[in-house]
Amino acid sequence: MALPLQHECDPDDPATTFLWAFLALPGPAQGPMLVPVQILEQWSERLWRLGFRHHPDLQELEYQPPAPTGGHWLASPGQWVPRGTAVAPEVGTPDISELTIAQRTQIIAQLRESGELAHLVDARLLEPDQASVGTAHTTTPLGADGDGGAR
Structure with a gap:
């Protein structure tokens, strides 16, 4: 099911005429609809500010629905903006191959600061690889003692 946008709702059908007004209501963001009186008052004010006085010019x-790249529509509620606000252009992912080394370094620094790279191991922090002297396992040729296993 897609988001019910204003221009898609039938103004003559009581079951659908106001569906668009209930998108991204004030209150708990992306949470269950536990509605205390204070939130209902905000909803009432929202309907008034949306022009629900039978005067659409008010x-x-x-x-504005979420951008197509903004994640799943159920988890990205979109936003209410002043009437006539231009829709922000969708920002694409930059082509890393076209960036300078300085720009790439800045992106890496931003990702580290934001914690996006916290799951990665920085090789500069690792101990250098060193060989150690030990005892090697010996094996017998397959079939020599019947099992070919390590000793």
Whole structure:
């Protein structure tokens, strides 16, 4: 099911006419709909500010759905913005091969600072590889004693 956008809702159908107004309501973001009185008051104010006075020209806000790359629509509620606000252009992923070494270094520093690279091991922090003297395991040729296993 897609998000019910204003231009897609039938204004003559009571079951669908206001569906678009209930997207990304004030209150717990991405949480269950546990609605205390304070939140209901915010919803009431939102409906008033959306122009629900049977005068669409008084509508002050409009809904902008999440960008296609913003994740799943159920987890990315979009946002309400002042009416007439331009939709932000979608930001694409930069082509790393076209960046300078300095730009790549800045990206790596930002990823480290944000914790995005915390799961990786920095090779500079590892002990150098060193050989150690020990005893080697000996094996017998396959079939010599019947099992060919290590001793």
